[in-house]
Each structure stands twice: as structure tokens, then as C-alpha cells.
Amino acid sequence: MDDVIPSALDLAxxxxxxxxxxxLVGGAPRDLLLGRSCRDVDLAVSAPLQALVEARPGTRLVGRPPRQSALLPWRGRRFEIVSLQGLSLEEELARRDLTVNALALTTGGRFVDVCGGGQDLALGRLRFNGSARERLSEDPLRALRIFRFAATLPAFSVDRASFEAASAVDLASTAPDRLGGELLRAASGDLPLFLEHLGRSGLLERAYPVLSPLAGDIGEKTIRRLKRLGPLSSDVAFRLAALLLDIPRDRALAEALVSWRWPREIAATVRRLLADGAPRPGEPLFAGRHLRWRPRERQGLFLLARAGLDGDAEGRRWFEERKRALAAELSDGGKRLFDGLDVMAVLALPPGRAVGQVLDDLDDARAGGAIATRAEALAWLEARKRRGDVP
Known part of the structure; x- marks a missing residue:
């Protein structure tokens, strides 16, 4: 049992x-029954949220009624709490999106299941709770959520009636950041399966117009890359970059990345990899500029390249370049062998762009395996000076 559950029960x-x-409601009872670790735990109180705020200073209300909740700090964690708002527990559970999420755990350790969620867990079945049309009218995003759960709960499938109901949903009024959130969460699971469901349901272009190129051959290439990358890394930033790698780098993609509002670190890594993640014909996978990337970003670059290569010959090329890259990274901790002052002294150059160009050339030579030490870099500069190859 994850230590978040005892802490949550203590708070409850x-x-x-x-x-x-x-x-305890929602995902925590579900994951406990599935034997999965629980990262986030939601609680439901019978009192109004305002009473909680008054009883517990530091509690912060988020959202607006009727979806308002409270964030309560407790022993180093923050728990989200909703109010039953005068409803019985059974009535509250009946309003939840999916049957497998309509479960509760009391402080005495008793599971409450009034919607058939336990049976659906046993069958590996995902279906809307009660009337699918009613649940989707309350929040159209639930159409994406059911497919996201299919991608993140192993061996679960969406029942036919729920699939058909989700396929008919209009997402035009759904906030882009909520759409981006579902894409982000799906990336932690079987992202190709999520995309397959979106494609079959017709929701792909409605939810994510910028991904419309994935409906054709580009989509097949992207799915292959994602399936290869999945076993290599669980890093969601790498998977999202792999998803977007073949999408045109235009204003629509830039606006989508902003509107999805992914966490800053993830968004920054995705942008960096999109700028340099696709190997270009005839060019090395690893260039000098990558020496100045952070180790995680360099790892992502090579994993994206590996996942996109077909055939043994390309695989051998990847392996040899990765070896050279590791050698460059390990020598002197990935720091430049020379700085601008060194270059100006050896080549008698004044400060300016030419110095930066020489430094970039030095980095490229090092990344390609031509030089590995400061002495070799000095000899490389001297040979360049003798040839008159000075910017």
C-alpha cells in the first residue's frame, strides 16, 4: 500500500x-482494489466546503460551483476535498463519471459500491456511470477521459455503448488546457491506444485539430515510433515529443503547445526535442550543439532517433553515434574544451560572431569524435590557422 493512503485515512x-x-472517493478505492499504487487521493466530506475552510486554516477553494473543491495541506501533501452538498454518499457516487470511479472507502475500511464498479473492475470494463448521455452533458471532456483510462489502466476496454456515446460528443466549448491535460495523462500509459480510440471515434481532429496529419501515413509512422519508444522510456516529455515530431512546425502547433498549458519543465523539453529531434538525411544524429544540452534532453534526443529508425543498418549507425556522444559527454564533463578567449588568442580574432562560429565548429568536431582532449583541440585550431581557414 502506498504511504499516501494511511495519511489520507488519518486526515479523513x-x-x-x-x-x-x-x-476516500474516486481513484484511490479503485487503485487499491486493483493493487496499484495511489498518487493522488480525493476525499468527500458531508459538511459544506466553507465549513472546512473555517475549520482548517490554509485550505484553499479551487474551481467554481458545482465543481468546486478544496485543497487542504496535510503532513507534507495536499489533498483535494469535495463536499457531498447535502447528498447522501450513494447519490454522490451515482453522479461520478465512470463506474470504476464511483467507489468509496470509509475510515473503517469498508468499500462502498452502489454502481457496479467492483464488477467492472473484475471484468476490465470501462463504462459511463448511469446514463452516458447525462454524464457527458455534465462534462463533455469525459469522452476523452474514458479513452485515457483505457490507455492507463492495463487490459481495460471501453464497452460499446459508452464508446458510441463518447464518439458523438461536441468538444468545441471545452477549454484547451483541459484537452491538453488529458493528452498529458495519456502519455503516461499506452499513448498509441489512446490515439487509436480517438481516431476510431472521430474525436482526434475535434479534440486536437493540430494532430489531424496523424489521420494518414504520418500517423502510422508516429504510432510505430511511439510503440518503439514506450519500452525505452516512461518519460512523458519524450513520448509527447515523439507524438508531435512529424506535425508541421507552424503557428498552429506553437499556439496549441501554449494553450495546452503543460508543466513548464515538460513543455520546455518537448520544444527542445521538436527543434532538433528528427534526424536529417545525411546529417549526424549528434552534433556539437547537443553538448550544451542537459543530460536528460540529450537522452531524449537519442531515444527519439532510435525509435524512429528502421532496419539494422540504421540501428548500427545509431549505436556508433551514441558511443561517440557518450565519449564526448564523459570527457571533461561535457564542458567546452576551449572558450572564446582561447580561440581569440590562437587565431588572433577580435571578439564577435566569428569566435562563436569557431566554438561551434570545435563542438561539432568533438561530437563527431575528431577531438577529445584540450591538446587535440589546440592542434585542430593550429591546423585551421595554417590552412587560413579563419572566419
């Missing part, structure tokens, strides 16, 4: 003593 017992019945 405290809140129960202050505000009345409190239970």
Missing part, C-alpha cells in the same frame, strides 16, 4: 471528528 478520521462523515 480527523475531519470526521470535526465535520462529520468523511470518505
Amino acid at each position: 478520521r480527523h475531519l470526521e471528528g470535526e465535520l462529520g462523515p468523511t470518505v
Whole structure:
């Protein structure tokens, strides 16, 4: 059991003593029954959220009614809490999106299942809770959520009626950052399966117009890359970069990346890899400029390249270039062998762009395996000076 569950139950017992019945709801009971670790735990209290804010200073309300919740710090974590708003627990569970999410765990350790979620967990079945049309009218994003759960819960499938209902949803009014959030979460699981569901349902172009090129041959190439990359890395930034690698680098993609509002670190890595992640014909996979990338970004560059290569010959090329890159990274910790002052002294150059160009050439020579030490770099510069090859 993940240590977040005991902490959540401890908080629930405290809140129960202050505000009345409190239970764990949603993903935590589901994951406990599946034997999966729980990262986030939601709680439901019978009292109004305002009473929680008054009882627990530091609690912050987020969202707007009727989807308002509270974030409560507790022993180094933040728990999201909703109010039953005068409903019984059974009525609250009946309003939740999927049957497998309509479960609760009491402070006494009793599971509450009034919607058939336990049976659906046993069958590996995902379906909307109650009326699919009603659940989707409450929040159209649930059409993407059911496909995302199919991608992140191993061996689960979407039942036919729920699939058909999700396929008919209009997402035009859904905020782009919520759409981007589902794409981000799907990347932690079987992203090719998520894309397959979106394609079959017709939601791909409605939810993510910028991904419309994936409907053709580009999509088949992208799926192959994603399937190869999956076993190599669980880094969602690498997977998202692989998804977008063959999408035209135009204004639409730039605007989409902004509107999806992914976490800053993930978005920055995706942008860096998109700028240099696709190997160009006749060019090395690894160039001097990559020496100045962070180790994680360099790793992503090579994994994207490997996942996109077909055939043994290309695989051998990748392996040889990766060896050269590792040698360059390990020598002197990946720092430049020479700086601008060194270049100006050897080549008698004044400060300016020419110095930067020589430094870039030095980095490229090092990345290609031509030089590995400061002495070799000095000899390389001297030979260039003798040839008159000075910018």
C-alpha cells in the first residue's frame, strides 16, 4: 500500500471528528482494489466546503460551483476535498463519471459500491456511470477521459455503448488546457491506444485539430515510433515529443503547445526535442550543439532517433553515434574544451560572431569524435590557422 493512503485515512478520521462523515472517493478505492499504487487521493466530506475552510486554516477553494473543491495541506501533501452538498454518499457516487470511479472507502475500511464498479473492475470494463448521455452533458471532456483510462489502466476496454456515446460528443466549448491535460495523462500509459480510440471515434481532429496529419501515413509512422519508444522510456516529455515530431512546425502547433498549458519543465523539453529531434538525411544524429544540452534532453534526443529508425543498418549507425556522444559527454564533463578567449588568442580574432562560429565548429568536431582532449583541440585550431581557414 502506498504511504499516501494511511495519511489520507488519518486526515479523513480527523475531519470526521470535526465535520462529520468523511470518505476516500474516486481513484484511490479503485487503485487499491486493483493493487496499484495511489498518487493522488480525493476525499468527500458531508459538511459544506466553507465549513472546512473555517475549520482548517490554509485550505484553499479551487474551481467554481458545482465543481468546486478544496485543497487542504496535510503532513507534507495536499489533498483535494469535495463536499457531498447535502447528498447522501450513494447519490454522490451515482453522479461520478465512470463506474470504476464511483467507489468509496470509509475510515473503517469498508468499500462502498452502489454502481457496479467492483464488477467492472473484475471484468476490465470501462463504462459511463448511469446514463452516458447525462454524464457527458455534465462534462463533455469525459469522452476523452474514458479513452485515457483505457490507455492507463492495463487490459481495460471501453464497452460499446459508452464508446458510441463518447464518439458523438461536441468538444468545441471545452477549454484547451483541459484537452491538453488529458493528452498529458495519456502519455503516461499506452499513448498509441489512446490515439487509436480517438481516431476510431472521430474525436482526434475535434479534440486536437493540430494532430489531424496523424489521420494518414504520418500517423502510422508516429504510432510505430511511439510503440518503439514506450519500452525505452516512461518519460512523458519524450513520448509527447515523439507524438508531435512529424506535425508541421507552424503557428498552429506553437499556439496549441501554449494553450495546452503543460508543466513548464515538460513543455520546455518537448520544444527542445521538436527543434532538433528528427534526424536529417545525411546529417549526424549528434552534433556539437547537443553538448550544451542537459543530460536528460540529450537522452531524449537519442531515444527519439532510435525509435524512429528502421532496419539494422540504421540501428548500427545509431549505436556508433551514441558511443561517440557518450565519449564526448564523459570527457571533461561535457564542458567546452576551449572558450572564446582561447580561440581569440590562437587565431588572433577580435571578439564577435566569428569566435562563436569557431566554438561551434570545435563542438561539432568533438561530437563527431575528431577531438577529445584540450591538446587535440589546440592542434585542430593550429591546423585551421595554417590552412587560413579563419572566419
